[in-house]
Amino acid sequence: MGRVVIDSEKCKGCLLCVEVCPRNVLKKSETYNSKGIYPVYAENKNNCIGCALCAKRCPDMAITEVYR
Amino acid sequence: METLVFQKPSRIKKDCKVTFCPGCDHGVAIRIIAELLDELGIADKTIVVSSIGCSVFLNDYYDLDIVEAPHGRALAVATGVKRAKPDKFVFTYQGDGDFASIGLGESMHALSRGEKVTAICINNTNYGMTGGQMAPTTILGQKTTTTINGRDAEVQGYPIKICEMAAVCDGAAFVARCSLDSSKEIENTKKMIKRAFESQINGLGASVVEILSICPTNWRLSPQESHERVRRELYPVYPLGIYKDKANK
Amino acid sequence: MIKTGEKVLLKGNHALAKAALNAGCKCYFGYPITPQNEIGEYLSVEMPKMGRSFLQAESEVAAINMLLGAAATGTRAMTSSSSLAIALMQEGISYIAADNIPAVVISVMRAGPALGYIFPSQGDYFQTVKGGGNGDYKTLTLAPSTVQEMIDYTYKAFHLAHKYRTIVFLLADGMLGQMMEPAVLYDYPYEDIDNSDWALDGAKGRPGRWIGSIHRTETALEQKTLALFEKYDKIKQNEIEYETMFADDAELLITAFGSVARIAKAAVKRAREAGMKVGLFRPISLWPFPTQELNECAKGKKVVLDIEMNMGQMVEDVKIAVNGESKVEFFGRPAGYYFTPEEIYTQIEKTMEGLK
Numbered sequence: 001m002g003r004v005v006i007d008s009e010k011c012k013g014c015l016l017c018v019e020v021c022p023r024n025v026l027k028k029s030e031t032y033n034s035k036g037i038y039p040v041y042a043e044n045k046n047n048c049i050g051c052a053l054c055a056k057r058c059p060d061m062a063i064t065e066v067y068r
Numbered sequence: 069m070e071t072l073v074f075q076k077p078s079r080i081k082k083d084c085k086v087t088f089c090p091g092c093d094h095g096v097a098i099r100i101i102a103e104l105l106d107e108l109g110i111a112d113k114t115i116v117v118s119s120i121g122c123s124v125f126l127n128d129y130y131d132l133d134i135v136e137a138p139h140g141r142a143l144a145v146a147t148g149v150k151r152a153k154p155d156k157f158v159f160t161y162q163g164d165g166d167f168a169s170i171g172l173g174e175s176m177h178a179l180s181r182g183e184k185v186t187a188i189c190i191n192n193t194n195y196g197m198t199g200g201q202m203a204p205t206t207i208l209g210q211k212t213t214t215t216i217n218g219r220d221a222e223v224q225g226y227p228i229k230i231c232e233m234a235a236v237c238d239g240a241a242f243v244a245r246c247s248l249d250s251s252k253e254i255e256n257t258k259k260m261i262k263r264a265f266e267s268q269i270n271g272l273g274a275s276v277v278e279i280l281s282i283c284p285t286n287w288r289l290s291p292q293e294s295h296e297r298v299r300r301e302l303y304p305v306y307p308l309g310i311y312k313d314k315a316n317k
Numbered sequence: 318m319i320k321t322g323e324k325v326l327l328k329g330n331h332a333l334a335k336a337a338l339n340a341g342c343k344c345y346f347g348y349p350i351t352p353q354n355e356i357g358e359y360l361s362v363e364m365p366k367m368g369r370s371f372l373q374a375e376s377e378v379a380a381i382n383m384l385l386g387a388a389a390t391g392t393r394a395m396t397s398s399s400s401l402a403i404a405l406m407q408e409g410i411s412y413i414a415a416d417n418i419p420a421v422v423i424s425v426m427r428a429g430p431a432l433g434y435i436f437p438s439q440g441d442y443f444q445t446v447k448g449g450g451n452g453d454y455k456t457l458t459l460a461p462s463t464v465q466e467m468i469d470y471t472y473k474a475f476h477l478a479h480k481y482r483t484i485v486f487l488l489a490d491g492m493l494g495q496m497m498e499p500a501v502l503y504d505y506p507y508e509d510i511d512n513s514d515w516a517l518d519g520a521k522g523r524p525g526r527w528i529g530s531i532h533r534t535e536t537a538l539e540q541k542t543l544a545l546f547e548k549y550d551k552i553k554q555n556e557i558e559y560e561t562m563f564a565d566d567a568e569l570l571i572t573a574f575g576s577v578a579r580i581a582k583a584a585v586k587r588a589r590e591a592g593m594k595v596g597l598f599r600p601i602s603l604w605p606f607p608t609q610e611l612n613e614c615a616k617g618k619k620v621v622l623d624i625e626m627n628m629g630q631m632v633e634d635v636k637i638a639v640n641g642e643s644k645v646e647f648f649g650r651p652a653g654y655y656f657t658p659e660e661i662y663t664q665i666e667k668t669m670e671g672l673k
Contacts, residue, residue, distance in 0.1 A: 010085065012091070013090060014291045015292070016091060016292070019292060020250075037090075055074045056251065057096070059088065061084070061095060061099055064075070065072060065074060065075050066072075067070040068071050112519050112521035113519035115517050115518075125531075130525060131524060132525040133518065133519055133520045134529070135386065135389040136528065136531065138409060141379070141382035144374070144378070144380075145383070148346065148383035148385060148386025148388070151346075151370040151383070152387035152390045153390050156390075156518070157519075173379070174379050
């Protein structure tokens with residue numbers, strides 16, 4: 001069981017994290033942030049194993065913390 | 069009980085906003101360098117030399133001592149810093165245009181002198197900040213805003229190969245090319261930068277890590293397609309690997 | 318080894334190099350060019366013995382940027398070069414000025430334009446004082462006229478560079494660099510200046526510092542330049558330096574700088590002996606130029622005769638300074654020959670004749 005903390009204001013919606021997540025946790029949001037970007041959020045929270053691959057892939061340091 | 073397994077490195081500014089284009093690899097490179105400064109315990113004695121291009125904004129991200137070099141002069145500035153303060157840890161952060169076009173002379177001479185500094189060169193095969201013009205590393209056939217029909221060897225000549233050139237400099241202690249196109253390559257890039265940093269710490273000479281990176285905006289590709297292009301088109305021209313390592317002869 | 322205070326025969330370039338060492342110059346970066354090579358050659362031998370860094374750069378472009386790097390750490394550092402090679406440094410000079418960091422640049426002028434030759438010249442007044450780099454900046458410029466002053470003003474150059482965190486030029490020429498004459502080498506007379514509040518030395522126990530010139534908002538960029546010019550105003554208030562000779566009652570006032578001022582002095586003395594009311598005003602700080610001081614001095618003079626080893630460069634600043642208080646004439650010749658005192662004396666006679 002893991003947990004990711006996403007700063008949705010910093011997310012630019014490149015979706016690279018979605019691609020690397022082995023457990024299909026992350027998904028593009030339906031609502032946009034103050035920059036007009038549809039950020040990523042943890043939809044399937046319970047699937048997260050805290051591998052931090054998403055955080056290490058994120059070019060915007062928008063995934064600020066990962067817990068396991 | 070939860071354990072924190074990932075957090076931002078200590079020298080990334082708390083309130084920093086990454087202003088690179090969506091998907092750009094710069095942010096990853098900047099983060100893993102900061103992680104290494106923490107892991108090696110050298111942040112307190114680090115002086116960074118930033119350069120011109122997208123890499124000019126390092127002070128937005130790093131809570132470190134930073135000096136901005138004029139275009140192409142990062143390794144000359146780094147030489148001055150290191151000669152003045154030999155006990156400090158000094159690295160440059162440059163693009164391929166900065167390192168291998170306007171600054172090729174400074175780069176080759178600093179490497180040949182064996183300056184105890186590390187150059188991190190982000191190679192995205194075009195001039196990113198100015199809008200995607202041809203760079204020294206633009207590969208044959210690559211379309212840019214100044215080679216709209218693709219780079220033609222007859223007209224623009226051949227791309228410059230940074231690591232291959234750097235490796236022939238006797239003063240270079242560690243030379244490696246890596247990529248940020250996948251999680252595995254990100255891990256490997258971090259290892260390469262670590263070894264480059266260690267070669268400086270051990271006083272072996274100059275070190276260079278060339279990082280193949282994407283420029284989705286100017287390549288007119290999505291970040292995912294851009295990483296695919298790195299693997300498909302850049303790997304054959306710019307093979308990954310260690311080109312020189314004085315620590316493991 | 319020269320003892321402090323001993324009068325010895327010294328070559329201009331050697332005197333300057335010795336003074337730089339006394340001033341605590343820890344790093345030197347340069348590229349060979351005549352007529353200043355003795356500076357680098359001398360320092361290449363002496364600096365390593367003192368545990369300091371001498372580095373022959375691959376180009377002047379690299380040298381000025383190495384200087385930028387050393388300057389960013391607050392280290393006393395310098396480069397030396399000449400005319401066409403100073404031209405190559407202009408980009409770095411603009412950066413150093415914008416960065417508010419201390420650096421000393423020795424310019425031993427030779428004849429141009431372009432390659433010209435190694436003859437002495439004053440053809441780079443504009444290059445130095447008006448600057449060849451981009452944007453709004455100034456370079457504090459000191460012009461020695463004797464080997465002794467090569468020592469005095471090298472000391473002052475280091476002092477002012479660190480006092481104001483600015484780039485300082487010592488503007489000499491091939492004649493001053495190559496000539497030998499007695500001079501006294503003495504200890505660096507200025508106190509050390511604390512730089513712990515700005516210099517880069519690794520951000521330990523304090524926030525990181527950034528030395529750079531890019532500002533991405535109109536306001537920030539404007540504020541930066543305004544702050545730079547506030548500093549320049551302070552330099553103008555405190556650091557104007559000039560010398561006068563027989564100026565008070567002169568009808569003809571000669572203006573000249575550097576080695577030409579020295580030659581002019583001999584001609585002025587001779588003219589006085591012949592009963593002509595001739596005086597001299599010699600700017601020593603070329604920037605800041607002694608504008609107000611020259612204006613005062615020019616009041617009531619019949620003519621100001623500006624003499625330079627070029628086709629008329631400082632004369633523009635002289636005209637601005639005199640501002641109609643007197644007529645301004647120019648006497649110069651392009652680089653190649655330097656003036657003899659006789660030549661200047663003849664010109665004085667001719668100008669005095671024209672006043673009748």
